[in-house]
Amino acid sequence: MSKVSVKICGLQDVEVLKSMINLPVDHIGFVFAKSKRQITGIQASEMIHWIQNWEGPKKPASVGVFVNPELQELAAVLQEAKLDVVQLHGQESPEFCRSVKQQFAVKVFKVFSVKNDLEEDLSGLDDFSGVLDGLLLDTYDPKYGGGSGQTFDWGRIKPYQTWTKREGIPLIIAGGLNPENVGELLSGFQPDGVDVSSGVETEGVKDIEKIRAFVERVKG
Structure with a gap:
């Protein structure tokens, strides 16, 4: 079985989660930022309860997705939902991440x-040295920052990968992944993890058959 981690993001529904309960998924993502997939701490808490009953090889970690939150907002959500990981999707500073x-x-x-259209400025990356537990690459979206359902130029992965290897943390790739294209990403670029949301949906709703197909492609 492949060691690449799988994150299924944007869960909103306990029933979908129940149908995933025997799949080898590593992270379940809950969106607290403004989005069509946004949920509350209470809703996340109900789904995290089901994660405790996971029947797959191991329990997935619960991940909360935030964009430029205040510490008070995080405190309020974490009081309701016992998240394992906070994923920060905005312009958060290294100091904020450390806090x-x-x-x-x-x-x-x-x-x-x-x-895709600009030379990446990676100079700020070193400011995060020793701070992060994982780095996630997503396609830039001017409206939401990410979650666009579009892929980026995977040729851009390499410098980030060099940095995460040096830091000893996983590099996770998001942005437009689906059961059809994830194999190409894995064989060509060997990321540590992959993150999918809209690519396992049908008409905006999580589709268990697509989730299963995605997990099978990654885990082999």
């Missing part, structure tokens, strides 16, 4: 949005 880890005893994943 989140210290104050809430959670892991922190930071998302970097890749723009």
Whole structure:
């Protein structure tokens, strides 16, 4: 079985979660940022309860997705939903990421949005050295920052991969992945993890057959 981790993001429904309960999924993502997949801490808490009953090889970690949150907002959500990871999708500083880890005893994943038309400026990456538990690359979306359902130029992965290897943290790829294209990403670029949301939906709703197909392609 492949060691690449799988994150299914944007869960909103306990029934979908129940139907996934025997799949080898590593992370379940809940969106608290403004989005059509946004949920409340109470809704997440109900789904996290089901994660405790997971029948797959191991329980997935629960990940909360936020964009430029205040610490008070995080505190309110984490009081209701016992998240394992806080994923920060905005312009959060290294100092803020460090505060989140210290104050809430959670892991922190930071998302970097890749723009296809510009030379990437990676100079700020070193400021996050020793701070992060994972780095996630997503396609830049001017409206939401990410979650566009579009892929980025995977040729841009390499410098980030060099950095995460040096840091000893996983590099997770998001942005437009689906059961059809994830194999090409894995064989060509060997990321540590993959993150999917709209690519396992049908008409905006999570589709268990697509989720199963995606997990099978990754885990082999």
